[in-house]
Amino acid sequence: MIRAATPDDVPAILAMIGELAAYEREPEAAQATEPQLKEALFGPQPAAFALIAEAGGAPVGFALWFRNFSTWTGTHGVYLEDLYVRPEARGDGHGKALLAALAEICVARGYARFEWSVLDWNEPSIGFYRSIGARPMDEWTVFRLTGEALHNLAATSRVNGA
Template structure:
């Protein structure tokens, strides 16, 4: 078992894991991302990446992933990591790969002086909630998550509004 930074060759496997995660989260048709999207975000031809990924590999096969990006806290004055997606294939769960992926991100935070590692979890996902709590993660129940997309985003973002 190995945890490592993703390479461009991992993009097809990462996209498949994202699709598998969407199915697990009961949104199998919600993934619009393509390999080109992931390649551009993770490995841009110019400039700095906006998104990062680590993969879990067993016997040369990518079986898990953590996709993340940097955040900034105005309260602490430093960056943190937002874990966008963590996923390990169901048959590989319980092997320590999920913990190892999170530990890698936590180590990145510690090494770089980041103050936070944060993510969302669906309220119905009891196995994940229990797993995260067992590692010492604390739910932030006092906050409500808001999202704006589609027509509302287009309307608010239209010129002259």
């Protein structure tokens, strides 16, 4: 069963984020807190949304996503930040069901794109994504600015009151 997350799901989502970070070999990188996640998902201006995969009444997976925008198509899209299914529930169709639910959101809302990133060593996921018709954007490279570099660039801003 796939359903929209509720505030009561925040502890389970946070636990699964930790499990995902461990799987992706960066357990120390998962630093979000329950209050941060609750505000991001359920605050007055949600920045992100989540779906829950359930089996036997318990959360076994989640998809956390947010809207992006394409200037080329002039429409919003969905960016999937995290997709995770607990090891004991893998192979039961939960991952595909979460992706199908997000694809349905895109189609119903007239969004043109559904995108996500995957680590290049994660061959099981890459194979799965290819099997549902997703294609890698080989000509694109993801860039990230964090920490000191982010602060250094911000210090050069000429915008007042940003």
